[in-house]
Amino acid sequence: MPGEPRVGDVFGELLRDVYAVRSGTGPRPLAGGRLPRPVIEVIERDDGLIYGAPADHYLAEPDEWQPYDHRAVDRARGAVLDIGVGGGRIALELQRRGVAVTGLDVSAGAVEMCRRRGVRDLVLATVDEHAAIGPRYDTFVLLGNNLGLLEGRDRAPAFLAALGALARPGAEIIAQGSDPYRTTDPLHTGYHRANRARGRLGGQLRLRLRYREFGTPWFDYLVCSPEELAELVHGSPWRLTDVDTADAPYYLATLRLAD
């Protein structure tokens, strides 16, 4: 089977090159050794769909953000856990505002990049591993579509329980998602149908990320409607208290720890 990637820290490799291009320092990806190349993240879906996306946004400054990111950051209060801290763009802005923020990621390269860029409090772990340590937070932010970490019906209860274990009374989750059902593209509507036929949520994407020679294992990432989110939250330690759809199909969901 030709063309199989090496399993590695795809996201860390990608971030390192985005940083090199943005900052103009270190070895940069070049075409034929001379023309600068944009850094492109490759996303494969298990039905054979492939998508290349410019990765520059991972290190976007606040003036380059989408409006919902600003509204999310405005809502963060108390001790904040930035889940999937990535290149640190959100954590750095929270720090600038004097908010106490901890950045969490499973990518060693992402944590290293955050440290280099000045994020002070960092954890290399899953939410489950971090919950076992025992710290507590007032706000959890899941931005950059990271509501997707709910994965689907199987994983969501454990994920929300882990955040419950990490939560102080009155804590909130502020999560950004996208409604996947606003498309008529048969490539996507057909995928949603096939997912449902297998007992999965329509937008429960099975993906693999690739960059240069590296690829992740296949994993589930959830793109769900606010209605589906409400179902997933039902029975968890959380209540869905607000869905901000001002930038539909993108939305910000607020979940509050049940009393």
Next chain:
Amino acid sequence: MPGEPRVGDVFGELLRDVYAVRSGTGPRPLAGGRLPRPVIEVIERDDGLIYGAPADHYLAEPDEWQPYDHRAVDRARGAVLDIGVGGGRIALELQRRGVAVTGLDVSAGAVEMCRRRGVRDLVLATVDEHAAIGPRYDTFVLLGNNLGLLEGRDRAPAFLAALGALARPGAEIIAQGSDPYRTTDPLHTGYHRANRARGRLGGQLRLRLRYREFGTPWFDYLVCSPEELAELVHGSPWRLTDVDTADAPYYLATLRLAD
């Protein structure tokens, strides 16, 4: 095996979306139905390397071209065959200059795109198929790295013979290549070594192109040094008369039909 693409006209699909984005007409690729997405061509190499490249350049206007493309077009004379006409950027400029040009491509979508953009003379065929029909040309242009169509030692003699059969006396081939050996990236130098160990030329890339749900079969595409090109041309109906390296590592090779 999850993630396998459908075999289809990858290049035609890609061009259609590039055209839609450039012209602002027709269905355009959008993120979540709202934000515009750049069209990205995904290139897989058989060692697992993957590369996403913005595809906008396929429809670039002359003022966006690299300098060597202008020098190539300046050298075309008489009846010209544009091999791998793609989106027609070179053929359209030749037409504007009053040069008689025929565009050849194996992608039905590329030929359709050229027709839509105003290229008048088009052929959907390989060079071998076209040679069997019997037309004759004074200049063959192989731009956009299309020297790569030589593939390697196995294919080059037949490819050069087909162009010989299509050539009028004194005909020239103007082909753009890139020297692959100006890199120290171990990902590439290791690939070159592994290729040579299998009896292939170092830069004889085994590739597959992907866009959305479509992929090409795996094929060979040659990136070679001017010295390797000289070897491949030896014994063919052609003589290598000039290598213009003003934009190294990119170069323009001129081959002239032997008397």
